[in-house]
Amino acid sequence: MNASDFAAWIRRAAELVTADAERLTALDAAIGDGDHGLNLARGFGAAVTALDGLPAGTTPGKVLIGAGRAIVSKTGGASGPLYGTALRRAGKTLGDAAEPDAAALGTALRAALDGVRELGGAGEGDKTMVDALAAAVTAYETAVDGGAGLPAAARAAATGAAEGAEATVPMVARKGRASYLGPRSAGHLDPGAASTVLLLRALADVTGGEG
Amino acid sequence: MNASDFAAWIRRAAELVTADAERLTALDAAIGDGDHGLNLARGFGAAVTALDGLPAGTTPGKVLIGAGRAIVSKTGGASGPLYGTALRRAGKTLGDAAEPDAAALGTALRAALDGVRELGGAGEGDKTMVDALAAAVTAYETAVDGGAGLPAAARAAATGAAEGAEATVPMVARKGRASYLGPRSAGHLDPGAASTVLLLRALADVTGGEG
Amino acid sequence: MRKIINDPVKVVADALRGLAAAHPGLRVDLEAGIVVRADAPRSGKVGLVSGGGSGHEPLHVGFVGHGMLDAACPGEVFTSPVPDQILAATAAVDGGAGVLHIVKNYTGDVLNFRLAADFAKDDEDIEVATVVVDDDVAVQDSTYTAGRRGTGATLFVEKIAGALAEEGAPLEAVAAVAREVNERTRSFGVALSPCTVPAAGRPTFELDPGEMELGIGIHGEPGRERVKAGSANEIVTAALTAIDADMPLRGSDTLVLVNGMGGTPLLEQYVAYGVASSWLADHGVTVARSLVGPYVTSLEMAGCMISVCRLTPELLRLWDAPVQTPALRWGR
């Protein structure tokens, strides 16, 4: 993946969250405050605008850092700092590499997960985006360890994210707004986990990985 | 009619407006502020309480004046001062008579109408209680002029009131709250006219007049 | 009913109990049904009494205090007070300089205040002057009708007349300034939802979310016209155009109230004020003072009402004078 592949990822993610904004917002209305889709459409829209301003010949790392900064600056809510931090951490981890390989991307994805965990304090089982992201990173790493290339690993990550998201349904939330509902939060898909699925699906889409 | 007949009239009127309070309120909600039934139930309830406090051997005039005072004091809204004034005027007109005849009652009813007209400034055709009351008084007088006794004249007045009230339906209100609706007030029965029908029906009921 | 009440027919009395507990600067007489400044009567000061149906809070009970009303007589919800209440309030605030009755132009209010004024003069020998507030341009004015309704101007009249009374002006002067404020003020309101009178238990009218009522009053009644729900621009422009058509505003220094009807968030009231402020600037009108908030409400009705008063330097001075009431306070 080179810099324009990474830019394509962000653009594709923006498309997917915008197309699904209503569903994300509805998920958030059920156990949160009904703005998750709106937040991400605004934040990723800003990220796309930021990409347009990057100089030619930029690096993958700078693409992710630039997108992450824009997301922090424009999203608001819990998801803005979390996704923005995830992308910035991943970008920093990529360093100056012009075309990171499957392993390097794996390291960056894990750094993104760590960033979300540190900032938000949520662990697996707390019914947040962490459940989807952790499952995605594990699936990605397992695929790479099993010899898969980047496209196949990305597809594995998307599938993993979907499973991780699905697993949030029965959980009682312990972080984020849904936690205020206590036991009433069970039985609902976490909106942030649902949007994480879209971000990983966007990665699989642009790398063309088969499931 | 002696003093206890007049008291019975007020009690019967209280029964009728209380039983019909919901309908009166609904009529008022359509072109006013939806409280006419509540107002009259409160006001006539107070009138009945006031009657209980009158000394034995009181006069018909004092019955009406006492009821009118209570209605002014407790009803509020436009109808309170108007009905209260009507009863007080009628009572004053009866003077000290122990048992007014049909003609004396007619004079009292006309005084009531004049009182309402003076205080509220409404004439016939303005879509108010005046339309019902004026029709009632005219019918009463016509009946007495034609030789009817008090019971028959009272029944004529009740019928006249009903006709006068019915005539308010197509009118565009020029007085009271309904006037704020302008042309939209047409097509609705005036609530005050509807309650006037009940007051005259109560008179017919207690005098036992046949229609 | 989505209401915080105990007994629907005791809601006013229950609210007065809360008012009394919340505001030690007020004397609330539950028996007489009146709310009086703790320091009333003030000898030599004209007393200001207003009142009307409840459900418009903070009007009037929230405007009792230094520099504004001396007493308020709250009636049942949307029902004018009765003469006994008004008389009790009048007697409680009479300091020998007479009492001004500020009456919104609704038949019920006018008649009950008229009877009370008669009783006060005849039986208690209190001098009473009356100003009838009728600022609502949605209703056509004519001697053959009930005339215009009293709405947002009431707040302006109570504040400005209250300031003059506080300075010790005589009854005629206080009544004159009250009439002047009324004559210089026009209002127009729009509803996006009905409201529910507790004792009635059902909405005062039906309105689809896609519709609005133009030219409403403050008693949950429908307006003059039902139209497709419009944007903030359309709503505010309709209101200001109606006001300006009745009382041309160009070149005036104004006092502007953008008033929430009770169920419209303050956020939206500020959106409306933003539109109003641009419209007025575009039409050569200066806004000297403004007020944005739910001051003259119609229970939980959604919507807003705009009132504009063409100020004089003296009216501005009186508007700026200190006031200390539960709902309006500055300068002390």
Place this chain on the structure above:
Amino acid sequence: MRKIINDPVKVVADALRGLAAAHPGLRVDLEAGIVVRADAPRSGKVGLVSGGGSGHEPLHVGFVGHGMLDAACPGEVFTSPVPDQILAATAAVDGGAGVLHIVKNYTGDVLNFRLAADFAKDDEDIEVATVVVDDDVAVQDSTYTAGRRGTGATLFVEKIAGALAEEGAPLEAVAAVAREVNERTRSFGVALSPCTVPAAGRPTFELDPGEMELGIGIHGEPGRERVKAGSANEIVTAALTAIDADMPLRGSDTLVLVNGMGGTPLLEQYVAYGVASSWLADHGVTVARSLVGPYVTSLEMAGCMISVCRLTPELLRLWDAPVQTPALRWGR
């Protein structure tokens, strides 16, 4: 949607334009999305910055002014502000004595303020202290959860810390009093209707007229429990019992807020305050000061929230100190 808006996604910007026009004492920077006291920064004075999602007005923008906040950063409706906004506000009010961030405990607010504080310290060399407000007893407090929500206590914290900052106290003292107020305050809210976020266009949840939500927050979210709609006595007793169970009130001097959520008439808020005042008296609690009104709202949600702060003489003194903001004003 029964809203007075132009464009649902521009409602906050449009409202800020109205706010700017209505309050010349505020400096509204539409570009940066912040509302600042006209006289900021004041050299040597600790700056107070708060903010959060919009839709809670008058909180926070209506509490900017003398004796309270120096700046507010309004986010989109129910969405926390972004770090850039918070940073701009922090820089705008820093008078060299440092800045206090008053943050309601919602993950989004906490994270965005944390990033902004980091930027302020690292890039702008501004000393920042943060107090996180978490007074809502409906939510269980635990290190394994997001913790309690910040609700009505925010008003108390902003007023009292603002008064101390106005006296020239240093940052640690202002932060300490803010934390003290938060620790001494508990709140509990009840909803009788949902509300509608303009950009979403539909109610945040469904609720039958015969039902109510107990233990709500201020973002249109459902509460902890849905029960049959109760009387004012039941609603207020549920709230005060929950508060008292968490922080025993008997014997305390208190500051009490009965707060309308936006769609409940003031009349009903006073009914609720009447019940609260009796309950507190019956339970040996003194009410030293009270406030009744829609101060911390959730758009047009019907319902109320009660907040109780156990005062000390010093906190009472600071509460009574002069304040001059659009929504809270006394003493000047």
